[in-house]
Amino acid sequence: xxxxxxxxxxxxxxxxxxxxxxxxxxxxxxxxxxxxxxxxxxxxxxxxxxxxxxxxxxxxxxxxxxxxxxxxxxxxxxxxxxxxxxxxxxxxxxxxxxxxxxxxxxxxxxxxxxxxxxxxxxxxxxxxxxxxxxxxxxxxxxxxxxxxxxxxxxxxxxxxxxxxxxxxxxxxxxxxxxxxxxxxxxxxxxxxxxxxxxxxxxxxxxxxxxxxxxxxxxxxxxxxxxxxxxxxxxxxxxxxxxxxxxxxxxxxxxxxxxxxxxxxxxxxxxxxxxxxxxxxxxxxxxxxxxxxxxxxxxxxxxxxxxxxxxxxxxxxxxxxxxxxxxxxxxxxxxxxxxxxxxxxxxxxxxxxxxxxxxxxxxxxxxxxxxxxxxxxxxxxxxxxxxxxxxxxxxxxxxxxxxxxxxxxxxxxxxxxxxxxxxxxxxxxxxxxxxxxxxxxxxxxxxxxxxxxxxxxxxxxxxxxxxxxxxxxxxxxxxxxxxx
Amino acid sequence: xxxxxxxxxxxxxxxxxxxxxxxxxxxxxxxxxxxxxxxxxxxxxxxxxxxxxxxxxxxxxxxxxxxxxxxxxxxxxxxxxxxxxxxxxxxxxxxxxxxxxxxxxxxxxxxxxxxxxxxxxxxxxxxxxxxxxxxxxxxxxxxxxxxxxxxxxxxxxxxxxxxxxxxxxxxxxxxxxxxxxxxxxxxxxxxxxxxxxxxxxxxxxxxxxxxxxxxxxxxxxxxxxxxxxxxxxxxxxxxxxxxxxxxxxxxxxxxxxxxxxxxxxxxxxxxxxxxxxxxxxxxxxxxxxxxxxxxxxxxxxxxxxxxxxxxxxxxxxxxxxxxxxxxxxxxxxxxxxxxxxxxxxxxxxxxxxxxxxxxxxxxxxxxxxxxxxxxxxxxxxxxxxxxxxxxxxxxxxxxxxxxxxxxxxxxxxxxxxxxxxxxxxxxxxxxxxxxxxxxxxxxxxxxxxxxxxxxxxxxxxxxxxxxxxxxxxxxxxxxxxxx
Numbered sequence: 001x002x003x004x005x006x007x008x009x010x011x012x013x014x015x016x017x018x019x020x021x022x023x024x025x026x027x028x029x030x031x032x033x034x035x036x037x038x039x040x041x042x043x044x045x046x047x048x049x050x051x052x053x054x055x056x057x058x059x060x061x062x063x064x065x066x067x068x069x070x071x072x073x074x075x076x077x078x079x080x081x082x083x084x085x086x087x088x089x090x091x092x093x094x095x096x097x098x099x100x101x102x103x104x105x106x107x108x109x110x111x112x113x114x115x116x117x118x119x120x121x122x123x124x125x126x127x128x129x130x131x132x133x134x135x136x137x138x139x140x141x142x143x144x145x146x147x148x149x150x151x152x153x154x155x156x157x158x159x160x161x162x163x164x165x166x167x168x169x170x171x172x173x174x175x176x177x178x179x180x181x182x183x184x185x186x187x188x189x190x191x192x193x194x195x196x197x198x199x200x201x202x203x204x205x206x207x208x209x210x211x212x213x214x215x216x217x218x219x220x221x222x223x224x225x226x227x228x229x230x231x232x233x234x235x236x237x238x239x240x241x242x243x244x245x246x247x248x249x250x251x252x253x254x255x256x257x258x259x260x261x262x263x264x265x266x267x268x269x270x271x272x273x274x275x276x277x278x279x280x281x282x283x284x285x286x287x288x289x290x291x292x293x294x295x296x297x298x299x300x301x302x303x304x305x306x307x308x309x310x311x312x313x314x315x316x317x318x319x320x321x322x323x324x325x326x327x328x329x330x331x332x333x334x335x336x337x338x339x340x341x342x343x344x345x346x347x348x349x350x351x352x353x354x355x356x357x358x359x360x361x362x363x364x365x366x367x368x369x370x371x372x373x374x375x376x377x378x379x380x381x382x383x384x385x386x387x388x389x390x391x392x393x394x395x396x397x398x399x400x401x402x403x404x405x406x407x408x409x410x411x412x413x414x415x416x417x418x419x420x421x422x423x424x425x426x427x428x429x430x431x432x433x434x435x436x437x438x439x440x441x442x443x444x445x446x447x448x449x450x451x452x453x454x455x456x457x458x459x460x461x462x463x464x465x466x467x468x469x470x471x472x473x474x475x476x477x478x479x480x481x482x483x
Numbered sequence: 484x485x486x487x488x489x490x491x492x493x494x495x496x497x498x499x500x501x502x503x504x505x506x507x508x509x510x511x512x513x514x515x516x517x518x519x520x521x522x523x524x525x526x527x528x529x530x531x532x533x534x535x536x537x538x539x540x541x542x543x544x545x546x547x548x549x550x551x552x553x554x555x556x557x558x559x560x561x562x563x564x565x566x567x568x569x570x571x572x573x574x575x576x577x578x579x580x581x582x583x584x585x586x587x588x589x590x591x592x593x594x595x596x597x598x599x600x601x602x603x604x605x606x607x608x609x610x611x612x613x614x615x616x617x618x619x620x621x622x623x624x625x626x627x628x629x630x631x632x633x634x635x636x637x638x639x640x641x642x643x644x645x646x647x648x649x650x651x652x653x654x655x656x657x658x659x660x661x662x663x664x665x666x667x668x669x670x671x672x673x674x675x676x677x678x679x680x681x682x683x684x685x686x687x688x689x690x691x692x693x694x695x696x697x698x699x700x701x702x703x704x705x706x707x708x709x710x711x712x713x714x715x716x717x718x719x720x721x722x723x724x725x726x727x728x729x730x731x732x733x734x735x736x737x738x739x740x741x742x743x744x745x746x747x748x749x750x751x752x753x754x755x756x757x758x759x760x761x762x763x764x765x766x767x768x769x770x771x772x773x774x775x776x777x778x779x780x781x782x783x784x785x786x787x788x789x790x791x792x793x794x795x796x797x798x799x800x801x802x803x804x805x806x807x808x809x810x811x812x813x814x815x816x817x818x819x820x821x822x823x824x825x826x827x828x829x830x831x832x833x834x835x836x837x838x839x840x841x842x843x844x845x846x847x848x849x850x851x852x853x854x855x856x857x858x859x860x861x862x863x864x865x866x867x868x869x870x871x872x873x874x875x876x877x878x879x880x881x882x883x884x885x886x887x888x889x890x891x892x893x894x895x896x897x898x899x900x901x902x903x904x905x906x907x908x909x910x911x912x913x914x915x916x917x918x919x920x921x922x923x924x925x926x927x928x929x930x931x932x933x934x935x936x937x938x939x940x941x942x943x944x945x946x947x948x949x950x951x952x953x954x955x956x957x958x959x960x961x962x963x964x965x966x
Contacts, residue, residue, distance in 0.1 A: 421903070474851045479852055
């Protein structure tokens with residue numbers, strides 16, 4: 001049987017941590033004096049109280065956490081902190097509808113960045129800060145989840161990136177989970193701080209710099225401005241954010257080595273090279289297409305827009321400096337394809353991820369080789385080491401299921417009365433944790449026009465996309481609940 | 484080294500066979516007296532001559548045919564008969580452009596049915612008959628290819644359907660290839676004849692009945708009427724054609740058993756049951772959607788249109804009785820999804836095929852089971868027998884590569900200046916050997932508006948789609964040509 005008590009106990013701890021961060025947003029509110037400090041404190045208090053209650057009731061339980069408990073904690077964890085995380089929005093009245101507030105919050109914690117707000121700037125500083133902090137916390141959760149927890153659970157080939165499992169593991173950070181988490185979070189904080197400083201130096205107000213740094217590192221994409229990064233008419237700021245989006249899409253264990261100046265370990269990493277190559281190729285293609293479409297625009301601006309939008313979509317951040325739907329059709333399609341790439345495994349980005357894209361491509365090519373030499377053993381190699389066939393099957397199953405979920409999602413959304421582009425885009429952008437899509441969820445639109453049913457459905461897609469599908473879907477199988 | 488001489492020798496034989504059938508079209512032309520009899524004879528003569536030349540030059544060669552020769556014969560075979568098969572169209576001047584004539588012919592031999600003609604009825608009876616016969620011959624080729632040749636070559640999990648390979652083979656028809664081919668062709672001819680009689684009985688003119696039966700059994704979809712089956716305002720005719728499209732989408736080795744009244748063998752077949760279930764589910768969904776969209780239309784007509792279009796798209800035939808692009812968005816999306824299904828393996832239909840769709844779905848579900856019981860061996864079962872893991876990997880690789888080719892194809896077509904819908908539709912409909920797609924290649928349009936480059940590219944997609952991708956793609960690998 002699943003040990004539900006320990007699940008409740010750990011959810012209690014998660015709520016207390018969430019409450020602590022929520023309380024941090026209150027002084028910000030107080031400092032700017034534009035309201036919502038009390039509401040934030042109240043929300044934090046209610047969250048902490050609920051957390052302590054769970055803790056108090058269940059702290060004597062059997063603490064053994066198996067795989068099943070693991071899946072349940074991860075999924076329920078994201079749901080429960082989203083429920084409580086939405087309190088400041090509902091209590092303050094900034095987002096009166098519970099559905100909307102929940103959508104906005106789970107979109108934050110899953111680092112998606114799909115918003116129902118059509119006037120972000122009307123929010124108080126406290127709420128804006130909390131909204132960005134949600135994404136930053138979500139990013140922290142994802143790093144530990146993808147580099148420490150999921151490899152143990154064995155989800156969709158994530159073993160590949162584990163420090164625990166033998167085989168082509170990237171780089172053994174530190175055997176102990178706690179230490180690993182601490183170091184990764186240290187890296188996360190240092191890079192966030194670096195971005196704050198560089199943005200501030202580029203004359204972005206400190207408040208905006210902090211918020212955007214939070215949501216860049218999380219590849220979340222919430223902005224304090226309705227126009228997103230297009231608000232800042234500064235090439236410097238746009239290049240800085242492009243750079244940090246790209247950094248946030250790198251496996252954080254590589255960034256750890258980068259900070260320790262072990263640069264050769266990074267360049268030897270095949271996924272890293274593939275990741276940069278994809279960014280370069282897509283940026284080049286889109287630059288050429290847009291330069292041909294808008295010949296009067298300066299080439300620097302065209303390149304900058306292409307680089308920014310490619311980095312933003314590929315890392316699943318979702319910031320925008322330009323309404324890319326105005327670009328020529330093939331450029332839009334290239335971005336739509338990128339929505340299925342994602343950044344590196346072990347980063348905060350969502351979607352399928354480069355490692356899996358690489359494995360699919362390599363395995364496809366090797367399938368041809370295997371046809372000619374049917375008796376030879378032709379393994380897929382990553383970083384020069386053969387990948388076990390079971391992992392290839394895991395990865396291929398993940399990719400096909402990802403596409404199936406997308407297809408079913410598109411059908412469901414179209415049944416709700418949305419047009420083809422919007423359906424294709426909204427599902428790709430929520431399942432992939434990107435935010436803006438195509439059609440009526442393009443970068444100049446928001447998700448406010450969906451029905452409540454649509455918002456709950458898209459929230460579900462954000463959740464399963466964020467948690468690598470199987471973590472959530474496994475809860476719906478009868479054998480999960482059997483002895 | 485690849486034995487190119489035996490390849491040329493066999494291509495010679497293929498050309499002589501093609502010429503014999505081409506010569507059959509000449510008397511039809513003569514009988515109706517509307518021209519092109521001489522042109523058909525001349526084309527047949529030139530084709531036969533080329534065939535005999537190849538035969539004469541190479542008939543003393545080493546006759547050993549290995550795997551590599553197999554791949555080369557299959558791919559070049561389809562190309563060479565399409566080149567010569569287009570002669571009647573160019574020599575008669577009915578299709579003056581060589582590109583157009585080749586497109587029309589390879590679209591026929593691959594049983595796609597994508598046409599560049601915008602006035603089919605202006606063709607002479609002889610040419611119309613040849614055009615339908617091309618599809619019927621293509622269908623004959625595909626049955627033998629998919630049930631006899633590809634299983635030996637081991638393409639994309641086709642071993643599953645082989646009568647030769649141990650494992651979950653469907654039903655051992657007859658050990659010897661020649662006998663198997665003969666029996667399958669017998670079934671093909673008998674069913675074609677049955678359709679001719681039933682259509683004729685329904686007051687379709689005999690000429691039309693023969694042509695439509697040819698192109699139904701091939702799941703090709705060429706019609707003698709520009710309006711396709713919508714021309715015949717007869718519920719009887721439309722139901723008859725729906726029925727035979729569904730039959731043509733069944734594994735022909737099952738139809739062989741059906742004709743021998745071994746019905747229990749058919750119902751025991753899991754792919755068959757899944758195939759019928761998918762048709763039922765999609766027909767029901769679309770009937771409901773369209774009934775809600777067009778409440779004044781009789782429910783029988785709505786159901787008939789839904790059944791016809793679902794059968795046509797799913798079996799990759801491509802006949803139409805209604806411009807389905809006028810349907811509500813989710814119904815159009817359902818058809819777009821169906822374009823990736825295809826009929827059963829071992830039928831004349833193209834696309835991914837039900838067996839592979841089933842394996843992907845089953846494996847996805849089992850992946851969840853494997854997460855909970857990581858040490859248990861949980862094989863995918865088809866017809867109650869476990870499928871070997873290598874075959875699952877083959878199938879998953881096929882499906883992912885199929886989707887990759889589609890995505891790259893869509894990008895290429897959009898680069899040529901086509902809109903998103905047309906690009907998505909044209910590539911899905913040619914790669915899947917369907918014919919009509921969505922956008923400007925919908926059932927009321929044709930492919931005449933593509934540039935020559937576009938037509939050659941789409942021809943290539945029809946070819947690789949028809950030959951299960953890897954058969955063609957393997958020729959582009961360096962290791963194919965190495966010793």
